[in-house]
Amino acid sequence: MSGIIAAAIAVLGTLLGAVVAHRYQEKSAARATARAERERSHQRLLDACADFAALAEEYRRAQYDRWTSRQAPPGSETALAARAESYRLYVEVRSSLFRLRLVATAPQARRLAEHAAEIQVKTREIFFASDRDDMLARGEVAEQACEAFVLRAREVLAAGD
Numbered sequence: 001m002s003g004i005i006a007a008a009i010a011v012l013g014t015l016l017g018a019v020v021a022h023r024y025q026e027k028s029a030a031r032a033t034a035r036a037e038r039e040r041s042h043q044r045l046l047d048a049c050a051d052f053a054a055l056a057e058e059y060r061r062a063q064y065d066r067w068t069s070r071q072a073p074p075g076s077e078t079a080l081a082a083r084a085e086s087y088r089l090y091v092e093v094r095s096s097l098f099r100l101r102l103v104a105t106a107p108q109a110r111r112l113a114e115h116a117a118e119i120q121v122k123t124r125e126i127f128f129a130s131d132r133d134d135m136l137a138r139g140e141v142a143e144q145a146c147e148a149f150v151l152r153a154r155e156v157l158a159a160g161d
Contacts, residue, residue, distance in 0.1 A: 038160070049150075055092050108156045
């Protein structure tokens with residue numbers, strides 16, 4: 001009789017051990033999956049921020065060129081090329097902004113995306129400057145906003161959002 005009890009205890013102990021090991025493996029796999037998803041999300045946000053900042057800088061340069069090309073005859077090749085480049089980069093900046101908004105799920109990241117939208121508007125306004133000093137001042141505002149965006153993005157990324 002004691003042999004049967006000992007065997008039953010051994011079977012129950014084995015089953016309990018298997019259940020505990022299974023639960024531990026499930027939790028470990030879930031943690032690994034969550035960590036991998038956080039890392040992918042972090043990388044997507046980093047890529048989106050870097051892409052936006054680079055395009056915003058290119059767009060700012062194109063806006064300078066477009067404003068400067070206003071001095072050329074309206075139908076000239078220089079004016080048309082500057083306008084086409086400005087429009088092309090405007091579309092790329094907008095696309096990059098939308099991508100940033102899509103990957104910005106945490107509140108701090110969403111605020112970062114809204115800051116990016118402000119940069120796009122400030123950069124677009126360079127073209128509407130009344131004179132060279134106004135154009136340079138607007139460009140400086142856009143550049144400073146872009147610098148602030150990069151610093152804020154670094155903080156958000158370092159915090160793990």
